[in-house]
Amino acid sequence: MHLGVNIDHVATLRQVRYAGGMDAHNAEPDVLAAAAICERAGAHGITIHLRADRRHIQDADVFRLRAQLATKMNLEMGNTPEILEIALRVKPAEVCLVPENRREVTTEGGLDVAGHFDALRPTVERLHAAGIRVSMFIEPARAQIEASQRLGTEMVELHTGAFANATGEAQHAELARIHEASVFAHGLGLQVNAGHGINYVNIALIRTVPHLVELNIGHSIVARAIFAGLDGAVREMIAAMKA
Numbered sequence: 001m002h003l004g005v006n007i008d009h010v011a012t013l014r015q016v017r018y019a020g021g022m023d024a025h026n027a028e029p030d031v032l033a034a035a036a037i038c039e040r041a042g043a044h045g046i047t048i049h050l051r052a053d054r055r056h057i058q059d060a061d062v063f064r065l066r067a068q069l070a071t072k073m074n075l076e077m078g079n080t081p082e083i084l085e086i087a088l089r090v091k092p093a094e095v096c097l098v099p100e101n102r103r104e105v106t107t108e109g110g111l112d113v114a115g116h117f118d119a120l121r122p123t124v125e126r127l128h129a130a131g132i133r134v135s136m137f138i139e140p141a142r143a144q145i146e147a148s149q150r151l152g153t154e155m156v157e158l159h160t161g162a163f164a165n166a167t168g169e170a171q172h173a174e175l176a177r178i179h180e181a182s183v184f185a186h187g188l189g190l191q192v193n194a195g196h197g198i199n200y201v202n203i204a205l206i207r208t209v210p211h212l213v214e215l216n217i218g219h220s221i222v223a224r225a226i227f228a229g230l231d232g233a234v235r236e237m238i239a240a241m242k243a
């Protein structure tokens with residue numbers, strides 16, 4: 001299982017002080033330095049979300065990271081013309097299409113691929129024409145997986161948020177949904193990734209899901225980095241994924 005580290009919240013910490021003055025010589029923490037540390041610690045990729053409101057990652061971050069990354073960039077984005085044009089100029093290895101709502105604190109729920117099929121089709125086609133692999137961030141539900149496959153995407157990322165927020169029996173029921181979805185998507189020939197709310201505790205359950213190729217993890221790693229350092233936090237998560 002591969003780890004993509006989502007470094008959005010490194011940028012969040014910078015923006016709370018330096019929004020509007022990101023070019024200041026002392027604007028920190030630096031997302032390029034963070035990405036390099038994650039890569040040296042063994043991360044297989046760096047994930048960033050360029051949101052329409054630019055609340056954390058900025059356009060300049062995307063271009064600078066694209067030039068510097070030794071691994072691959074996974075760019076998360078809403079399906080809007082503005083962000084699509086940027087993605088086509090940046091040409092990340094992968095794009096993950098996500099739903100986006102300005103009022104949300106973080107991405108809530110998966111993308112309704114089945115419901116927005118016609119709007120997503122030209123976006124997927126343009127990304128593919130640029131040589132970019134495409135993923136859909138979806139609920140672990142058959143209809144969404146089938147719609148993603150019909151769109152020709154290479155991957156789906158199963159939303160693990162409901163699982164992460166649940167406890168006890170309810171959490172095991174959510175885990176079963178993810179398990180079933182992963183088997184189904186794999187059977188359709190899709191690469192299966194997962195993300196949202198995965199932490200150092202619930203990774204023990206996520207690890208039991210078959211066919212998962214990549215996990216995208218952000219908040220728990222950046223939070224742990226405050227105490228353990230980013231290098232240690234990434235290494236610890238990779239060890240927990242393998243344990």
Ligand code: PXP
Pocket residue numbers: 006008049076096098106107137157194195196197198216217218219220
């Ligand atoms: N995957 C996707 C598609 C996301 O939108 C996010 C949140 O930005 C994550 C993974 C990472 O979630 P978390 O920060 O909860 O680990």
